[in-house]
Amino acid sequence: MAFFNNMALFQTKFMSRFALFATFLIMVHQPYQAFGRLFYPKNTNVDDASQAGVCDLTVRFHGYTCQEFEVITDDDYILSVQRIPHGRAGGNGTRGPPVLLQHGVLVDGLTWLLNSPEESLAYILADNGYDVWVSNIRGTRFSRRHVTLSPNSRAYWNWSWDDLITHDLPSIINLIFKQTGQKIHYVGHSLGTLMALTSFSEGLEVDKVKSAVLLSPVAYLSHMGTIIGDLLARSFVGELITSLGLAEFNPNSPLVANLLKTLCDKPGVDCYNLLPVITGKNCCLNASTVDLVLKNEPQPTSTKNMVHLAQIVRYGRLRKYDYGGRFKNLEHYGEYIPPAYDLSKIPHDLPMFLSYGGQDALSDVKDVETLLGLLKGHDADKLQVQYVKDYAHADFIIGVTAKDVVYNQVIKFFKKLD
Numbered sequence: 001m002a003f004f005n006n007m008a009l010f011q012t013k014f015m016s017r018f019a020l021f022a023t024f025l026i027m028v029h030q031p032y033q034a035f036g037r038l039f040y041p042k043n044t045n046v047d048d049a050s051q052a053g054v055c056d057l058t059v060r061f062h063g064y065t066c067q068e069f070e071v072i073t074d075d076d077y078i079l080s081v082q083r084i085p086h087g088r089a090g091g092n093g094t095r096g097p098p099v100l101l102q103h104g105v106l107v108d109g110l111t112w113l114l115n116s117p118e119e120s121l122a123y124i125l126a127d128n129g130y131d132v133w134v135s136n137i138r139g140t141r142f143s144r145r146h147v148t149l150s151p152n153s154r155a156y157w158n159w160s161w162d163d164l165i166t167h168d169l170p171s172i173i174n175l176i177f178k179q180t181g182q183k184i185h186y187v188g189h190s191l192g193t194l195m196a197l198t199s200f201s202e203g204l205e206v207d208k209v210k211s212a213v214l215l216s217p218v219a220y221l222s223h224m225g226t227i228i229g230d231l232l233a234r235s236f237v238g239e240l241i242t243s244l245g246l247a248e249f250n251p252n253s254p255l256v257a258n259l260l261k262t263l264c265d266k267p268g269v270d271c272y273n274l275l276p277v278i279t280g281k282n283c284c285l286n287a288s289t290v291d292l293v294l295k296n297e298p299q300p301t302s303t304k305n306m307v308h309l310a311q312i313v314r315y316g317r318l319r320k321y322d323y324g325g326r327f328k329n330l331e332h333y334g335e336y337i338p339p340a341y342d343l344s345k346i347p348h349d350l351p352m353f354l355s356y357g358g359q360d361a362l363s364d365v366k367d368v369e370t371l372l373g374l375l376k377g378h379d380a381d382k383l384q385v386q387y388v389k390d391y392a393h394a395d396f397i398i399g400v401t402a403k404d405v406v407y408n409q410v411i412k413f414f415k416k417l418d
Contacts, residue, residue: 080142082134087127096129102192106298108140140299157247160308165199183210193217211351215396216363250300282392284399357391
């Protein structure tokens with residue numbers, strides 16, 4: 001009995017530690033127009049307090065106007081999007097330039113709102129006159145609906161980040177463009193940066209983007225400095241697809257917990273101190289914010305999405321999803337090998353701001369240098385790069401010093417373009 005009690009205690013402790021890991025894990029066909037269909041609840045008064053969602057959970061509590069929107073993608077997923085149209089002081093009758101905030105994998109839009117208004121990027125941008133839009137990609141708690149499919153079905157989870165860039169992101173960008181009539185400033189963290197880079201390289205809605213800010217940019221993961229991350233990447237295809245047959249990757253489910261427990265038994269893996277092991281040694285996190293993260297995250301994603309992310313590590317290439325066989329790929333792509341994303345095709349005159357950290361174990365310095373090498377053809381006056389020696393992966397999104405170190409630089413970057 002003592003053995004089973006100890007095992008239960010271990011699993012409880014492990015899952016709480018894994019929530020830290022899951023929150024900050026690797027975040028992240030022919031081009032075609034993927035215009036989302038605007039969808040509003042029956043009560044179109046989006047400021048009504050009866051509309052449950054991100055607005056009621058946190059934004060209005062801090063005194064900001066907040067609006068809830070929904071958009072239906074062209075493959076029928078219903079996504080939740082929030083809008084903070086102006087700062088707490090109120091608008092002056094005109095709307096500022098729109099900014100889209102795109103979160104990473106296994107989290108949702110709340111990650112932009114967990115620190116105080118003086119420390120959270122969404123509020124800081126709103127208080128600086130920007131029209132802020134917060135995305136929640138498919139599968140996360142506020143975007144778990146589909147026109148015909150149930151999230152309890154395997155079919156609902158049949159997607160990877162390929163689909164996020166061809167369906168979700170274009171639909172959200174078009175929602176904002178239709179509402180504002182303006183091009184957007186884009187801000188992504190981790191997977192949100194991968195979505196931007198690959199989307200822009202495919203020419204998807206880039207004509208509606210004024211600039212892009214990439215925090216902890218992820219495109220290559222060959223030098224990812226985390227043992228458990230590498231083990232997970234090299235275990236996903238066999239362990240999850242073949243053995244477990246999971247369609248939904250939910251970090252809180254017993255099956256995923258058991259898989260991860262086996263990885264904790266590997267030499268050199270310390271499951272009782274996962275945050276620095278996975279993200280690198282973050283310099284500037286607030287314990288109370290980490291507690292909020294643990295209460296609100298992680299969020300589910302598809303196992304196929306996690307496998308696709310793992311393929312970046314396994315193969316060292318940025319390609320579309322590999323279906324695991326020459327003829328399966330031939331069926332989907334007309335080629336034996338999945339097509340590569342060519343980041344050199346990102347428009348050279350698109351203003352971009354990249355910020356990366358010297359302690360980041362996921363967006364490793366060497367991998368960012370590889371990315372910058374691919375962007376060497378970018379117009380020199382359109383590419384701004386910031387290196388923060390002491391920052392790791394989580395510092396960019398919930399670091400208490402991020403306003404002074406990073407966000408003020410982002411705002412200066414935007415102001416030059418507005």
